[in-house]
Amino acid sequence: xxxxxHYAFVMDIARCIDCRACLVACxxxxxxxxxxxxxxxxxxxxxxxWPNLTHTFVPYNCMHCDNPPCTEVCVSGATYKDDVSGLVLxxxxxxxxxxxCMEACPYGVRYIDQKRGVVDKCNAxxxxxxxxxxxxxxxxxxGKARLFGDLNDPNSEVSVALEKAKSVTTLDYExxxxxxNPNIFFLxxxxxxxxxxxxxxxxxxxTSLPRDPHYTIAEEGWKKVAIPLMAVAMGATFLVQAFFFxxxxxxxxxxxxx
Amino acid sequence: MSVKNIPLPERQRLRQKTFKKHNLANIxxxxxxxxxxxxxxxxxxxxxxxxxxxxTSIWWQEAFxxxxxxxxxxIRFHYTIGFIWIFVIVFNVFVGFxxxxxxxxxxxxxxxxxxxEWIKTKPLQMxxxxxxxxxxxxxxxxxxxxxxxxxxxxxxxxxxxxxxVMVFKSLFPPIVKQIAQPIHFxxxxxxxxxxxxxxxxxxVFPEEKEAFFSMFSGKVSAWxxxxxxxxxxxxxxxxMMEWEDQVEQEVREAKHLTEESSGPD
Numbered sequence: 001x002x003x004x005x006h007y008a009f010v011m012d013i014a015r016c017i018d019c020r021a022c023l024v025a026c027x028x029x030x031x032x033x034x035x036x037x038x039x040x041x042x043x044x045x046x047x048x049x050w051p052n053l054t055h056t057f058v059p060y061n062c063m064h065c066d067n068p069p070c071t072e073v074c075v076s077g078a079t080y081k082d083d084v085s086g087l088v089l090x091x092x093x094x095x096x097x098x099x100x101c102m103e104a105c106p107y108g109v110r111y112i113d114q115k116r117g118v119v120d121k122c123n124a125x126x127x128x129x130x131x132x133x134x135x136x137x138x139x140x141x142x143g144k145a146r147l148f149g150d151l152n153d154p155n156s157e158v159s160v161a162l163e164k165a166k167s168v169t170t171l172d173y174e175x176x177x178x179x180x181n182p183n184i185f186f187l188x189x190x191x192x193x194x195x196x197x198x199x200x201x202x203x204x205x206x207t208s209l210p211r212d213p214h215y216t217i218a219e220e221g222w223k224k225v226a227i228p229l230m231a232v233a234m235g236a237t238f239l240v241q242a243f244f245f246x247x248x249x250x251x252x253x254x255x256x257x258x
Numbered sequence: 259m260s261v262k263n264i265p266l267p268e269r270q271r272l273r274q275k276t277f278k279k280h281n282l283a284n285i286x287x288x289x290x291x292x293x294x295x296x297x298x299x300x301x302x303x304x305x306x307x308x309x310x311x312x313x314t315s316i317w318w319q320e321a322f323x324x325x326x327x328x329x330x331x332x333i334r335f336h337y338t339i340g341f342i343w344i345f346v347i348v349f350n351v352f353v354g355f356x357x358x359x360x361x362x363x364x365x366x367x368x369x370x371x372x373x374x375e376w377i378k379t380k381p382l383q384m385x386x387x388x389x390x391x392x393x394x395x396x397x398x399x400x401x402x403x404x405x406x407x408x409x410x411x412x413x414x415x416x417x418x419x420x421x422x423v424m425v426f427k428s429l430f431p432p433i434v435k436q437i438a439q440p441i442h443f444x445x446x447x448x449x450x451x452x453x454x455x456x457x458x459x460x461x462v463f464p465e466e467k468e469a470f471f472s473m474f475s476g477k478v479s480a481w482x483x484x485x486x487x488x489x490x491x492x493x494x495x496x497x498m499m500e501w502e503d504q505v506e507q508e509v510r511e512a513k514h515l516t517e518e519s520s521g522p523d
Contacts, residue, residue, distance in 0.1 A: 075439055077307035077319070077329045093330035096424045098439060099432035100308075117427030215310075218433075222440035223311055230447040237451045241458035244384065253464055 003086035006151040007124055008183035009138075010158045011059050013190070015145035018043060018057040022137035022146060026061075029125060029136035036111040038062070038122040039137060042195050054190045059146065060209075061137070062109040062122035063171070063182030064088050069213040070101040070110065079119070086183075087126060092118045100219050106173040106180060106210035108197045124148070151183075161187065171195060173210035180210070275480040277494045279398070279472050287350045288473060294343040301336040302446065305329075337425045344418050366398050372489075373401035395488035402459070406452050416445035 023039045032038055042058040068088050071079050078095035081088050095118040102110040102119055110121040125135035133139065138148040149156030162168060162185060169189045173180045194208040215223075264272075280288075303314050304322030307329075326332040372394035380402065382388045399407070420438040423430050430438075461470045468482040483491035 072310045073308055075308045075311070076305055076333060077323075091329055094328070094333055096427045096435055097432060098424075098435035100436065102432075112432055114431075115428060117429070216436050218436035218440055219310075222443065226440045226444050227311065227313060230444065230451070233451040234447060234454065237454040241454045241462075245458060245462060248462070248464060 003081075003083055004152075005085045006183070007064065007086055007129075007148065008151050008158050008185060009061070009064075009124075010147040010161045010185045010187060012145045012147070012161070012187045013056050013058060014188040015143040016041065016057045016059055017143055017145075019142065021140050021142060022059060025136040025140035026122070026125075029128070030120075030123070032120075033113055033115065036113065036120075038109070038111075038120070040109075040197070042197075044190070044195075047190060056190055058186065058189065058195050059137075060107070060109075060171075060184055060195070062088060062124075063107055063180065063184045064122075064124060065183065066181035067179055069104045069106060069173075069178055069180065073100040073104045073215065073219055075100065082126075085124075085126065085129065087124050088121075089123055089126060090119055090121065092116065092120070095119055098218075100216055103214040103216050106178075106213050107171065107182070108207070108209065108211065158185070171210050173213075175212070178213065269481065272481040272484065273479050276477040277480060277483055277491070278476050279478045279483075280476045282476065283350065285473060285476055287347070290346060291343075294339060294346075297339050298336060298343065299446070299450070301332060301339070305333060305336060306443075337421065340421050340425075344421070347414070348418075367404055367407060369401060369404055372396065373404060376401040377405070396486065396490075398487055398490035400487065402455075406456060409448060409452055413445035413449050416441055420445070 018041050020041060023037060023041070026032060026039050027037070030038065039059060039061045042060070044054075044056045044058060046053055046055045048054050064087050066086075068081060071081055071088060074080070075098070076094050076096060078092075079088065079090045079101050097112055097114075097117040097119055099112055099119060102112060110119050112118075113120045125133070125137075128135060128139075134148050138146045147157050147161050149158040151159055151162075153159060165185075165187045167188055169186045170182050170184065171186075172182060197207045197209050197211070301322060304319050306314050307319045322332055323329060326335055373396070375394045376396060379388060379391055379393055380400075383391070383393065420442040423438045424435055424442070427435065459466055460473070465486075468478050469486075472478045480491065480494075483494065
């Protein structure tokens with residue numbers, strides 16, 4: 001959906017050195033619990049054949065997709081794509097922490113904050129944007145690998161970087177009617193090696209990103225079984241009462257009747 | 259139970275005479291439940307805004323969010339009314355009705371042979387078939403009402419458990435909250451499906467008009483009781499006659515005593 005601001009991240013892979021300052025800045029700024037993270041830096045390991053070797057690091061966080069699968073499953077409306085900034089945000093007061101959205105994200109960027117019982121993720125430091133600052137990770141990146149700005153503004157650093165870039169890649173997920181159109185653009189991402197998901201400590205889980213959105217059994221059951229079942233039940237009882245009500249209206253009421 | 263066998267003066271007497279079917283606690287609890295359900299159902303339906311489930315109209319969702327100011331406030335209102343409802347119903351059933359509830363449930367809410375027969379016959383009769391067959395006598399609540407009550411009890415317990423699970427979100431792991439949502443939904447709409455019948459039969463169906471007004475006054479006529487709830491009617495008759503006998507006995511004793519004390523002049 002077209003929004004007033006079209007915020008996006010640009011990550012220059014040639015510049016990222018895996019210092020993880022962005023992780024630290026984000027955790028401090030957003031009170032991220034110690035066993036979770038909103039940012040991952042994937043180590044692509046040494047790739048290629050001598051002498052053409054690369055060893056690159058791919059930082060990523062919530063992609064703030066144009067068509068996020070996560071907002072499709074939220075029952076209470078707690079997670080939504082903001083219609084002004086275009087960011088995908090979570091209203092912690094409405095969130096019950098069920099995790100439907102966490103399972104649906106193809107990039108695995110959401111986590112459950114069990115202490116508060118809610119889901120959380122990168123919010124592009126929307127509290128900093130409001131006072132004219134960049135997100136903490138972008139402000140702290142010494143190598144200027146992380147860029148952030150409004151793609152609707154042709155003079156923003158992201159628009160300029162994308163225009164000048166030699167190679168631009170996104171981890172777009174497009175399948176079965178879902179087309180996420182993520183808003184993290186990777187510059188100079190080598191063609192070899194895939195991005196694998198990992199946890200906060202760099203332990204690699206063998207899922208390559210993006211992955212298929214996972215719809216939980218509870219949600220699938222709700223959508224495919226419970227709703228049709230209830231629709232049938234209510235339809236049936238409604239028709240039964242409608243039948244007798246119509247019969248009653250047609251027959252009319254007699255004053256003296258046993 | 260043919261009405262042709264009852265002479266007219268007797269019939270008129272039966273229509274005038276009333277028995278108390280619902281006490282005040284019953285009546286208030288019932289209407290409290292109705293009011294709570296109206297608020298909870300309307301706000302609950304407004305909360306379910308998942309585009310993938312696509313159950314409720316966007317208009318309804320937006321209207322309620324505008325009314326309450328945000329998703330969070332709408333949810334807070336819903337569970338506040340929810341907690342009040344849980345407290346009042348649980349209190350009324352277990353504390354208010356304590357002496358009354360278990361014997362009532364054991365005596366009046368279980369299905370017996372007459373009830374099973376009624377279930378087989380009544381729907382056909384309502385459609386106009388088997389008019390000659392005599393309906394088996396029913397107790398204070400007929401078989402249909404008993405079956406409805408089983409669903410209500412089970413589903414109400416389901417609602418009262420899954421609701422707080424979603425409110426006390428930091429106490430439960432995500433999987434519990436994932437399952438609680440569809441169960442809450444199923445319990446609510448099972449009752450809603452039954453409500454189409456319950457409201458129709460209680461308030462709209464012409465034969466049950468007295469039943470509807472009894473939910474305000476607490477009383478039904480002996481005529482209605484005899485026609486629809488014969489076993490209960492017979493019990494009430496017996497109670498009434500025993501009471502009349504007892505009063506008569508007390509009057510006789512009192513008269514006897516006064517005659518003794520004043521003595522034959």
